[in-house]
Amino acid sequence: MVGKGRGLSRRGLLAGLLASAASPVLARAPSRSPLPPARPETNRFAALALDEPVRQAPLSSLSSVLQAANISGETALIAVDAQTGALIEEHRADLLVPPASTAKALTAMYALHMLGAEHRFITRVEARGGAIASGVLTGDLVLRGGGDPTLQTAHLAELADQLIARGLRRVEGRFLLDDGALPVLEQIDPTQPVAAGYNPAVGGLNLNFNRVYFGWETLNGRAALSMDARSGSEVPPVSVIGIEAVARDFPVYTYASRGGRETWTVAASALGGSGSRWLPVRHPTEYAGDVLRAMLRARGCELPEPRRASVPAGAILAEYRSATLPGVLREMLRYSTNITAECAGLSASLRRGGEVRSLAGSADRMNDWLAERYGAQGLALVDHSGLSDESRVSARAMADYLVAARRENILPDLLREHPMRDASGAPMASHPVEVRAKTGTLNFVSALAGYAQPRGGREIVFAIVSADMARRRTIRDEDSERPPGARTWTARARNLQQTLIERWSALHG
Known part of the structure; x- marks a missing residue:
């Protein structure tokens, strides 16, 4: 020893x-x-020479x-x-x-080549059909998503602060949510547990990895439940998602969507003391709009009820830009965030050209591209994250990819x-x-x-x-x-x- x-x-x-x-x-x-410290591209691994020959033990x-x-x-x-x-x-x-999350190593290079290393996901607030005068926007206010999987409540707070700094206090027109940057999919893999926070929706507007914070405190047999979109110093309430405790043992959670509102129930027997967890969001566009509206209200600005709409670009009032793509992908690979892989993969397929309506359709394009560029034959991924156990790879195809990708000094x-x-x-x-x-x-x-x-x-x-x-x-x-x-x-x-x-x-x- x-x-x-x-x-x-x-x-x-x-x-x-x-x-x-x-x-x-x-x-x-x-x-x-x-995360490891930055290393020069020409010396990714620290190789220390051995000056003493050592006889190998039998294997x-x-x-x-x-x-x-x-x-x-x-x-x-x-x-x-x-x-x-x-x-x-x-x-x-x-x-x-099934490759499980090793699929994300494939998605990373697909996204980098299709989108470019300087790519940033951009979320904007725009004005259409009017301007701000005396604190009032006479036209519509548009929250336009760019498919950013890393957007947090703190970033929406930055947008709200930019709008307040421009003098916005009221919107006379509509409050519109444009999520057309990516197809909206209510979950990545329908076979996962209903309350799995790693299996949220994916869309053009995403917030907090499309998860909502559920907290509870139990006192004298009664549970006080809350839902919010906390991030950093901001803890805005959420009005489009609710939860209630019911008298049962199983299932622990149930989910339903009624009239655009997401409703959860939780087994009362599972709520001991106090606790919290992040639950998946299935309607991410409405969630993001609800949170921005709540934060603007807290800052003295009133907005009408939000509604989804696809509209042409307007005058930019505020914007948030994500980190550049290599940083986003490095965090994806570190924390294995499924929504980041899916947004990056869908964005890459759309940039490649043509219509994309599903994860499987986008993954098919990625499979073809990986075979063409890296010689990784026989890949059969059905998503970009590896969450579905229907995806298939061979160890040989993965190795072929890793050998070829290594020559680019990136992966x-x-x-x-x-x-x-x-x-x-x-x-x-x-x-x-x-x-x-x-x-x-x-x-x-x-x-x-x-x-x-x-x-x-x-x-x-x-x-x-x-x-x-x-x-x-x-x-x-x-x-x-x-x-x-x-x-x-x-x-x-x-x-x-x-x-x-x-x-x-x-x-x-």
């Missing part, structure tokens, strides 16, 4: 790497870390590694040399499996750095393999794909997917958020992922 305040020797680093490669299950796979066979992992279902994997594409090892690499720097972990699950800062990759997790699906740089060795491209679709299909509705056995299964899959990366580093180092 290494004492406190001491580092591993170079010999010890490599010996530890080889020993771990010989053992089938050691530690959890890389999962989360802060177990791949079949024994997979058997010892004890993961039900199927596992597909491949590792290749990152520069040449030469095969290091593979197992069922042509099997079509590895967008992917987050994943610390390798010790047997207790703690990150190892001095581990001799540096990994940049994208994880993917669904119930009974676990994937990892990216780049591994052994210290002093050659860079590796890898793709690993484990999936037990039979167990996934048997999940009951009441168990959908925490299916029995899913946590243990995922831990084993992540253990295998790290074991394989260490194995390949020893084989290829």
Whole structure:
């Protein structure tokens, strides 16, 4: 063991790497870390030379590694040399499996090439048919969305402040919401749990990742419930979404939409003490308009009831611009935000040309483009986030993509750095393999794909997917958020992922 305040020797680093490669299950796979510091494009990985030759320990066979992992279902994997594409090892690499969120690594380059690195999503407030005079806009006020998946209440507050600074206090005409930048889809994947905040609507106007904050406090057996659109210092109330507690045990949540208003119910038995969670929004346009109206009212400006409409551009009164696309995509890959992937993918398909009405139709265009540009044949994605378990990729196609994309010196720097972990699950800062990759997790699906740089060795491209679709299909509705056995299964899959990366580093180092 290494004492406190001491580092591993170079010999010890490599010996530890080889020993771990010989053992089938050691530690959890890389999962989360802060964003890495900026790195020069020509030196994405810190490669420290080894000045002492070390004899490699014998490695177990791949079949024994997979058997010892004890993961039900199927596992597909491949590792290749990152520069040449030469095969290091593979197992069922042509099997079509769900990519889960590793699909976002594919979407990232599609969006960058179609939209450009300088692209920003722009949200505007415009005046049509009149001007502001003596605090009154005689025409219509238009909130025009640009498909920004990162728009927050704090950003709408900036728009409200710009309007107040222009002297706006009342609108004589209409308050219109134009969401025509993207098709409006009420959810990404209809098979997900009804209250899953990671499965919201997608549209031209999005707010707070299309989630609403639900909070409760229970006192003397009575629960006080609230809905708001909090962000930063702003906590505006929401009038177009409501919730009530009902006397039942299951289901915990139900959802309905009546007359343009979203209505949730929650099982009273589930509300103990106080708590909160973010619930998905299905009518994002009305949600964004409602919140802007509430914030302007709080600033002394009255607006009429909002209504959706597609109208020509008017005079710009206020606007908010998102970060440039690489920053948006880097955050998407770090936090695995599904709505960002879908908005970026839809925007890219629209820029490519033609009509886009569905995620599946847009994903088809992306599949074709990835095959043409990167030689990734046989991709069958049905969305851009990987949330649907109907999407399919092969480990070989993912590796082909990663090898080709690496030559552009872009994708590895967008992917987050994943610390390798010790047997207790703690990150190892001095581990001799540096990994940049994208994880993917669904119930009974676990994937990892990216780049591994052994210290002093050659860079590796890898793709690993484990999936037990039979167990996934048997999940009951009441168990959908925490299916029995899913946590243990995922831990084993992540253990295998790290074991394989260490194995390949020893084989290829």
